[in-house]
Amino acid sequence: MKRKNKLSKVILASNSPRRRxxxxxxxxxxxxxxxxLEEVITQTEPNKIVLELSMxxxxxxxxxxxxxxxxSSDEENEHIIIAADTVVEVDGKIMGKPKDRQDAYNMINxxxxxTHNVLTGVTLIICxxxxxxxxxxxxxxxEVEIYDLTDEEINKYLDSDESYDKAGAYAVQxxxxxxxxxxxxxxxxxxxxxISRILRELRGML
Amino acid sequence: MKRKNKLSKVILASNSPRRRxxxxxxxxxxxxxxxxLEEVITQTEPNKIVLELSMxxxxxxxxxxxxxxxxSSDEENEHIIIAADTVVEVDGKIMGKPKDRQDAYNMINxxxxxTHNVLTGVTLIICxxxxxxxxxxxxxxxEVEIYDLTDEEINKYLDSDESYDKAGAYAVQxxxxxxxxxxxxxxxxxxxxxISRILRELRGML
Numbered sequence: 001m002k003r004k005n006k007l008s009k010v011i012l013a014s015n016s017p018r019r020r021x022x023x024x025x026x027x028x029x030x031x032x033x034x035x036x037l038e039e040v041i042t043q044t045e046p047n048k049i050v051l052e053l054s055m056x057x058x059x060x061x062x063x064x065x066x067x068x069x070x071x072s073s074d075e076e077n078e079h080i081i082i083a084a085d086t087v088v089e090v091d092g093k094i095m096g097k098p099k100d101r102q103d104a105y106n107m108i109n110x111x112x113x114x115t116h117n118v119l120t121g122v123t124l125i126i127c128x129x130x131x132x133x134x135x136x137x138x139x140x141x142x143e144v145e146i147y148d149l150t151d152e153e154i155n156k157y158l159d160s161d162e163s164y165d166k167a168g169a170y171a172v173q174x175x176x177x178x179x180x181x182x183x184x185x186x187x188x189x190x191x192x193x194x195i196s197r198i199l200r201e202l203r204g205m206l
Numbered sequence: 207m208k209r210k211n212k213l214s215k216v217i218l219a220s221n222s223p224r225r226r227x228x229x230x231x232x233x234x235x236x237x238x239x240x241x242x243l244e245e246v247i248t249q250t251e252p253n254k255i256v257l258e259l260s261m262x263x264x265x266x267x268x269x270x271x272x273x274x275x276x277x278s279s280d281e282e283n284e285h286i287i288i289a290a291d292t293v294v295e296v297d298g299k300i301m302g303k304p305k306d307r308q309d310a311y312n313m314i315n316x317x318x319x320x321t322h323n324v325l326t327g328v329t330l331i332i333c334x335x336x337x338x339x340x341x342x343x344x345x346x347x348x349e350v351e352i353y354d355l356t357d358e359e360i361n362k363y364l365d366s367d368e369s370y371d372k373a374g375a376y377a378v379q380x381x382x383x384x385x386x387x388x389x390x391x392x393x394x395x396x397x398x399x400x401i402s403r404i405l406r407e408l409r410g411m412l
Contacts, residue, residue, distance in 0.1 A: 025383055175231070177228070177232055180393075182390070186386070187378075188383060200353060
């Protein structure tokens with residue numbers, strides 16, 4: 001009974017509008033506290049990189065926001081931090097967000113006519129008071145196959161400005177849907193948050 | 207040059223808000239003329255059923271709307287009708303839209319904890335004047351794996367009323383995203399319109 005009376009407060013450690021929309025879609029209420037930490041990459045494999053970056057974001061938000069809350073009062077409420085990092089990987093090469101149009105062109109050109117992987121690393125921190133903090137990290141990988149694209153199609157897509165804040169320079173949930181032949185894995189992982197896996201992991205932890 | 211000056215007018219032969227949103231997402235302007243024909247199923251295999259139903263819808267809209275337009279004037283403009291029908295198939299059993307809550311419960315219970323197929327049949331009719339009408343039909347199939355669901359989870363989902371106008375009683379683009387483990391195939395095919403394939407087929411026909 002005590003379990004059910006606890007209020008879970010969810011904090012999304014990301015400013016991404018796509019991640020916010022996914023949480024809203026499945027009916028979760030949450031606050032946004034983005035991490036503004038400079039990313040430090042010590043790993044080389046894509047799955048380890050997204051895990052590492054999601055951990056950094058989660059810990060940054062824990063340290064700057066949640067630690068104070070928990071040590072002051074509010075011990076009865078449960079706090080859940082959700083942090084994620086998404087990259088595109090093709091032939092072992094990792095793509096984050098494009099720097100400029102040429103960079104975006106190169107990314108789209110590298111993924112057209114073939115299959116690439118989208119990896120999202122997730123770190124969840126669950127706090128029941130200051131002394132009871134648990135943390136779990138995992139990643140999901142989704143294969144995405146893109147149709148052959150002409151230079152004209154790539155340039156038309158880049159004209160839309162949809163590329164600029166997206167890993168791999170495309171938005172599967174936007175205009176780029178016209179060019180995605182198939183997926184193998186979680187669709188929402190490609191958008192930026194593997195929501196069904198996150199909810200399953202949380203269920204196991206709560 | 208003449209080709210480029212032609213105006214393509216797209217007609218979506220469906221009242222589905224999801225299908226409308228997908229066309230809008232990829233930047234296509236269109237009118238909606240739904241088919242109100244009684245569906246007649248003579249086939250037994252899921253892929254043939256969705257093909258048959260998409261053909262009936264496309265031809266109904268052609269007969270009731272486009273034939274008049276084309277025989278009167280407007281010969282210079284190109285008209286494109288897009289019709290689609292979506293079903294869920296599991297163990298050879300076909301699921302359309304649920305009749306009531308019990309029916310929806312049975313559908314969700316049949317697909318939880320396993321993989322099912324979502325099939326969308328599409329018929330495209332392209333008219334350049336009355337005498338030049340081409341038609342193509344195809345279907346796309348996407349495998350969808352759903353997590354194990356408890357009775358409580360199924361009933362909570364049914365309380366949302368999201369089920370009632372969806373094939374298989376769920377919306378992958380809605381709350382049900384929380385329960386979808388993975389896809390293999392086109393995500394938009396599950397929503398109800400395999401948009402990238404449609405655009406590729408149209409490109410081959412125009």
